[in-house]
Amino acid sequence: MPEGHTLHGLARDQSQHFAGKRVRVSSPQGTFAAGAALVDGRILDVVTAHGKHLFAAFGELVVHVHLGLFGKYTAGSGEPPEPRGALRMRWVVDDHWTDLRGATACEVLTKLEVGAIIARLGPDPLRPRAKGDRAYARIARSRAPVAGLLMDQSVLSGVGNVYRAEILFRHRIPPYLPGRDVTEDLWAPLWRDLVTLMRAGLRSGRIITTRHLDRDRQGGYVRAADAHYVYRRTGLPCRICGTPITMQLLAARKLYWCPTCQT
DNA sequence: GCAAAATGTCAAG
C-alpha cells in the first residue's frame, strides 16, 4: 500500500542487494513468465523510482513495476521460502531474495518506453533537484479542487491519499479550493513541506505528519494512532480544534479534512 | 466462509 516514499525505499534496498549481480528472475504464478525469461540471468544495473513507478534496469531491458493499491514486495536473506499464493515475480541472488504480489503493472520495457512513462509524470518531491514550479504551473491554471490535483500524477508524482490529506491539513487549505486560487505564497511552503515529510517517510518507512515526527526521526516510537492529523480519523476530534474530522469521496477516493481548521 | 477494505490507475460511457 504505497506512496512515493515506499517506492524510493524499495529502489534503494533492491539496488543495495541485487545491483551488479546476475539475478535469477522467475514468475511462479506464471502471468509474468514471458517477461521473466527475458531478463533471467542478466546483471541488474540499478533500480530507480519515479513517483510511484519502479524501474529495474538489466542493460537495455527494464522491468517496470507499479504496485497499484494492493501490490507488495516481501524480501529476505538466505534461501527463499516455498512459493505461496499469487507470486508474480521472484528475484534470487546468492544471499538475498524478493517476491512481488498483486502489482498493477509488472512488465519488461525498453529504455525508450521507460522515458515515455517518466515524461508523463509531474515532479517527484523525492527526486533530487525536483522543481515544484512545474507542478504549480498546472495547479494555478486549473479550476479543479486542489485535493484532486495533488493526487494527479501528471501534476506531481509520488503523493497519494495519505500525504495529500495531511499536507492540506498542515497548511490549513480547504480541499475543495480550486487550483487557480492556490497562491504562490501557499504553494511554496507546501512543496517544501512535502519534500521534508516524504524524506522523513523514506527514512523511517512510515508516514508520520504530526508533531510526533521529531520523535520518530530520533528513533523514538510513535503509535499508529498518533501518526496523522486527519487521514482515517473520521469523526474523531481534530488534534488542533476538536471539531470532528470529516470524510467525503472525491473521485472515488476517501478525502479527510477538518472543516474548522481548513477554511 | 465470505464480505469489505487497503497508501492506485485506466478505460468506457
Place this chain on the structure above:
DNA sequence: TTGACCTTTTGCA
C-alpha cells in the same frame, strides 16, 4: 462518474 483489475488481511457470521 463508474467499474474493472491486481491480492492479502481483517472482521463478522
